[in-house]
Amino acid sequence: MHTNDALAHTLAWIAVDWGSSNLRAWALDHHDQVIAEASSDKGMLSLKPDEYEAELRRLVSPWLPDSGQIEVMICGMAGARQGWLEAAYLPVPTALDQLSQGAVMPRLTDTQLRVHLLPGLSQTRSATHPFDVMRGEETQLAGLVADTPFFSGLACLPGTHAKWATLEAGTVTQFTTYLTGELYQLLANQSVLKHSVGSDDLNDPACCEAFIAAVSEIHAAPETFSSRLFELRAQDLLDGRLPSGNARAAMLSARLSGLAIGLELTGACRISAANEPVTLIGNQALCQRYKMALNAVGFQARHMDGDAAVLAGLCLAHQALTA
Template identity: 45%
Template sequence: MAETTPDWIAADWGTSHLRLWLMSDTGRVLDRRSSDQGMGRLTRDGYAPVLNAALADVLPASGRLPVICCGMAGSRQGWAEAPYAAVPCAPPGAPQATRITCDHFDVHILPGIKQTAPADVMRGEETQIAGLLAATPGFDGIACLPGTHTKWAHLSAGEVVSFRTFMTGEMFALLSDQSVLRHSVQGPGWDDAAFDEAVSDAISTPANVAARLFGLRAAALLEGLSADTARARLSGLLIGMELAASRPYWLGQPVRIVGEDGIGAAYLRALQAQGAEVATTPAQDITLKGLTAAYAQLKDTTA
């Protein structure tokens, strides 16, 4: 139960999950909630009922709660499409949001960002970038946002100048769960040395990665390569190949990785080995900072 009725709601509505923060007007988190009712499980008329159910105990007796929402709820298949802003641009905020008034809520869905050459899009990560800029005013450098589709964004003067997306996380999932490598990489452990070596190999000779990937299967059959080592090598090869392609972003630039644990820690280790100037920041905290910045804009426009 929440401590008191919130003044507004921060929402990160992704493909697989909904994350909610119940917020005071001063920016204090009163409660946190989550649901597996992501965009991928909902039709357009399903969003309001999910929000009602998740916040049933804190609905106002009158009026509507402001909701600042980022993520896939604003996609073409989501609650309502929030059109992309085009780079170079500041991360879109409340003035650019798509507004939905329904039931007990006044919902503001933040837009994503698009790039035409080369073609690329992001939706949700722009709010993390807004949070990163709010947490580190004046930061000029690179934001690395690891995930299923990792983003590298060049930030300067408060704007996203350019960005590139790499499907490294999805490739890892497909190869480890659905390819011939699934027989060799299923294990709970990890091998740091194997990861480091694979990253270095892939950065040095990315053209050989496809052959090195099959080598994991062969080494398991012929040499008894452990699943822990094979899994670490698979991750290292894919991340190393990505770092080879994204070198123009991170080489000689300060890098902030959004995410401290798991895959964020792997990117940190890989970049440190290359001598990059790199640090991490917690992903959920940064998302909330971005949503809070958008709420501040909303208050300014309605004051």
Template identity: 50%
Template sequence: MSAVHALPAWIAVDWGSSNLRAWALDDQDRIIAQASSARGMLGLASDEFEDVLRVVINDWLPEDSTSSMPVLICGMAGARQGWVEAAYLPVPGEQAPAIDVLSGLAEQLTHVATRDRRIAVTIVPGLCQHQPAFDVMRGEETQLAGLVAAQPGYSGAVCLPGTHAKWAQLENGSITGFTTFMSGELYKLLSQDSVLKHSVAGGDLADEPQRQAFLAGIDAAMAEPARMTAALFGIRARDLLDERLDDEASRAALLGARLSGLVLGLELAGATCLQPQGSLITLIGDDTLCQRYRIALEHLDYRVSLAANADMILAGLGRIHHACQARLATD
């Protein structure tokens, strides 16, 4: 945990399923301290969240309770299984009036009652949509708000890779719709819990043969997505029959790269079907995973821009925090 020599103006928290990150910020949103914990939402009961948070940020709090420190949280702490459920904010459908949903996040924060009067905790809502298909996101809305804070009026596709990858479409800084793809979870299930676990291993796309196997998987899934399950079993058959493959370790890495390409290619077949080749797609997320998406998208002739994950979270929380403060000042 970073120590602070002066009290922060507010505290930003990204609380995910597996861990949490916290930042102490001054009145110019400059980071003066930061800390993290492996106590994510999945391992906590609702009555444990406050104590976990206090352990992480206690050194940044005032000594007495005469004033309270604003703490703004995004992510899975607001899930139904989290600290307090933060209701989803609907994305307008095609027939609804145009509403800047990302700006509206500050208007529907969920306040959390705490035993410690030194903290004033609020949680950012997630987003939901009913048309053209039911979908939800929680946490990614803050990253999108951060992108718009950094690039006002942004228009185009945004991909947020992860266990459940989100693809959002923005027009003039407003989100018009999004789709979730379970590619990360699907890859994990196939590589660890299916017959393919006997044939594949993780690898490194810096290795040229693995990179080519990955891109061949992308091309196969893009060309014939309806044959995806047949292509998947083909990995097992190739392991058993293809005598051209090298030693066992190299073979498993090559087949693992092909599996990764097939799964991601299936996602891209759906996610890019309405994106003209040559258009810009912005990636926000884990660096390693974003690089894998970048390799695939540039192979498919898209332009790619990468936005740092933590930067977008902080920019989004800052945008929401200041919008909330401005609204309170006028009430």
């Protein structure tokens, strides 16, 4: 690979979000402005511990100057027990501007890179809070704090395993994980419901109406969740009012999504006042779905882009490390 001389001259440090399935890297200048970015499909699941350095080097080599040492700040699964080197979880309460205090440094064969792996957060069981862990999401939450110093409130990071965190003055005091995304996939793909559901589109009025109705119904009576799931199958077999074909499957899929997310909200929102908006962090489409669900049960929400959040969090950690 050939070095980009102009980029190498302005490069100050490198930020990396290393997930289970892929990784993203950003080259930043001395003002923490992105000057280049790259990605790879070599996430934790496809790497052995002794392969991380080579993959990182392959990805960022075009950015590197001919001499000198470059700091690399990494969050996510590279710091997991099965990753490059374990960065032990920090127990909550944890101040999000101090994540770098728990960083670990893997030994490298290449002295041009100086790598810091950020920790995740952990929560041990108490009378009111369950055992829980997060790794990667804490850096997105740090990005929220970077954007709004001393932030207090409830934040949600939708996804396969949705995280809900309570922050007080920039400190995570408690959090809860919901397997909503994974539960939806299992139900849609491996249960009897696979014969009835398809892909929904909440821009379609019929799907939107079905989604909101399901959220409201399950939020009012969460104890009916299991029976309402089977009702989807029975409705497919018996309800002549439903459209046919793909439109039918889409409406039932929207309803399944609404039931799953609505059940999540019954637990997650019980600790928040309705007049306090929930901050959603993640991709636009999924956060919009959660915003619609929150609005349906009387809560307001604001959105922060997930990529912007993780990058801001990595910048905050780098600033604390180099202060």
